[in-house]
Amino acid sequence: MTVETKNRRVTAADVAKSLGISRATVGFVLNNTRGQTISEATRQRVIAEAERLGYRPHTAAQALARGRSRIILLALPDWPVEHSLGRHVAEASRVLEEAGYSLVTYTLHESEAVRPLWEALDPDVVMGLLPFSERDVASMRASGIASIIPDPSSEPMAWQTGPSIVAGPGLQVAHLADLGHRRIAFAAPDDARLTAIVEARFSAVRNKALELGLPTPDRRHLDFHDSSARQAVQQWSASGVTGVVAYNDETAAAVVAAAVREGIPVPGELAVIGHDDTPWAELFVPSLSTIRLDIEGLGRQIAMTALVAVDGRAVPAEDPALIAALVRREST
Template sequence: MPTTTQKRVTAADVARSLGLSRATVGFVLNDTPGQKISDATRERVIEEAKRLGYRANSAARALASGRSRIVLLVMPDWPLDHNLRTNLDEASLALDEAGYSLVTMTPHAGGTAQPLWETLSPDVVMGLTPFTRDQIARFRAAGVEHIVPETAVEDGSALDELSDGPVLQVRHLVAQGRTRLAYAGSADPRVSDLLDLRRSTAREEIARTPGVELVASSDVEAADAARALASFLEAGADGVVAYNDDIAARLLRAALRSGIAVPEQLAIIGHDDAPIAELLVPALSTVRIDIKGLGRYFAQMALTAAAGAPVPTNRPFTTAELVARETS
């Protein structure tokens, strides 16, 4: 049986149906600024467009307006964990509310696919981490006008997690009477920059706290958490600050299997408040990040950049809170 292809409804169809000029209908459907069109006419056009099933031709609109209404997020090769997914979901929702689409991509070394900043003509290219000068040059060569952050990592731009989580971790353990702390990092090379930031922040907080010392620091391999745990106990640690909840969970499992009482002998605190933290037995103490707030903040950065306005500096005031449970 032959198939039929339904003809796309155009602005001209809407104009004919209403007996209006194509120009008037086009001004309304494209929300063209500076046009004196009555509210009544505008409402008639919008309602008729809906009735006929009109959908804007995004390519033509982008060509006419010079905007694609796309924000391209160039992501580092990070694990797509609970927090990152929540961040992206919230940023995508906030951008969608403003009429923009969020598209993500992760460049890979040796990849041969044409970069999306060349094929999509995004209004804004954003990064969760600073770009290199070479990356920024390639964005500019492709015609990208708005880049966030615009300062290259070689020029002093640095990763800023917008969180005092490691400080809260240390202070909580100290408040529980722990004075000999160990830091448990991740062996995943993809998160090395974020790990360095969290570990150095925790180390600095320990250094300025009288009577407290960092007695050990080790990255925890997925299959060998027992080794890291043994090194912490051998150093006399009575509390562990973990890079995230996954690392903390591995140590907790190793401790329980070894007969180490948690938190009596060893207190453990994670970071991120992943769903697993509350489900563990004993439940994991951790730090909760306002990931949704950060996602909306990143969206606001993109929207102001797209409008040619200065990127906002009013970052979320409170981005981390302690969640005390049974492991500390």
């Protein structure tokens, strides 16, 4: 006997009706319920018929039954999705998928026009790369979200001074100083969305320069679509700046390209170092010296932190010495 299931979800009841057996038996087989005395022949018949009819488990119903959605919601700041952030999320997603969880990303915006995604998904954990606002925490609590990371009840962590923020800029400045550069500048993209992280990185650059006895670096914000990069290298050249710490590889490329167009040799008169070690940094001419972060390691750390919250798993120790590494290439 067959069941008409066109244009609607196939249910366990449809499988039971098609086979002429009880709904409970089908449910026990499809849910792999332990302690049942169901013959192997019946079990195989149920599995084969469920596959033939196109049965798919109802995720929401399963989540309600077991008290979990097996969804981890990662709330991203309103930053451009650059190569490093993409790798970070991809590795976290891979680790969580292996553990039986789905990672869903959601970009936080200031506007309240759209209902927060955690209200619709009922995730097991909501994680953020930055601390959540009081408004967002209240919304999560009202939605019944029990696990929020960073924990809003704990002392807020100073993410601006975390190893993934300060290690790279420190290495950039130290590298230029080791090469004999005394006048250093800092170049950042002119993107308001990045204000907080640009400020954090510049603070790390300034502190490292102070530690090494260098003057406070001149900071410029570059718009990649106008002449601001060329104006910056002109002014840096005139003021004796010989080394540039760039916010990322894209900014470093903009500075190098502007210097080449101005006839300023790189690295002869202006050394430039980027950040993130994007794939094209090595292909750029001249190839870009840069900072390689253990992005995959950070992604795994995100995933394991989420699993601790739901499964009580141990978080592997993170070695700060491996967080950032200098990659020396032609631009310095």
